[in-house]
Amino acid sequence: EAGVTQFPSHSVIEKGQTVTLRCDPISGHDNLYWYRRVMGKEIKFLLHFVKESKQDESGMPNNRFLAERTGGTYSTLKVQPAELEDSGVYFCASSQDGLGGRTEAFFGQGTRLTVV
């Protein structure tokens, strides 16, 4: 069974440009999460999809970030325009049930975004 897959693994862009990160969850997992780790800080929650619906987007830093999950399968996270402080590692995770159902979240390897 394939795990959570993220593309690209690394991205270097200039300030002001647009970047789109992609996450393919484990097949059959309705729950998809995005997290971010800024250098030296905690891994922080960004948002949670249940199928194609945004269940919780309380962690999204500002309106330069747009997440979508069309059809309830893969998800994209777009940053437009990118700023220097957006640099970090973006993790995607998926789970079969929400954590209230006592299931674990499986994480991808992350996308390292560097804004210069």
Added chain:
Amino acid sequence: AQSVTQPDIHITVSEGASLELRCNYSYGATPYLFWYVQSPGQGLQLLLKYFSGDTLVQGIKGFEAEFKRSQSSFNLRKPSVHWSDAAEYFCAVGPLAGSYQLTFGKGTKLSVIP
């Protein structure tokens, strides 16, 4: 607000030595607790989890953790460290009431001396 504290940023141990990584949390109820590991170039892998019941939980790769409610702690232990255990370890708590998000600590980087 819930929070997780991992007081040790970096720990170095000799191969074969025992290991304990500390984790303290602040949470309004009995939490679900997790330890994840990130090896170089890899994603986050779940080592073990605590939901309820026996407070000593066994995980993969020979790791165990003990939930101590009175100390709000969930320390990770391994009796004998292998060089392949060198990685970064993250303690996490969840879910936040009304949300399924996890709250992570800052991580502890483990170096292993041959």
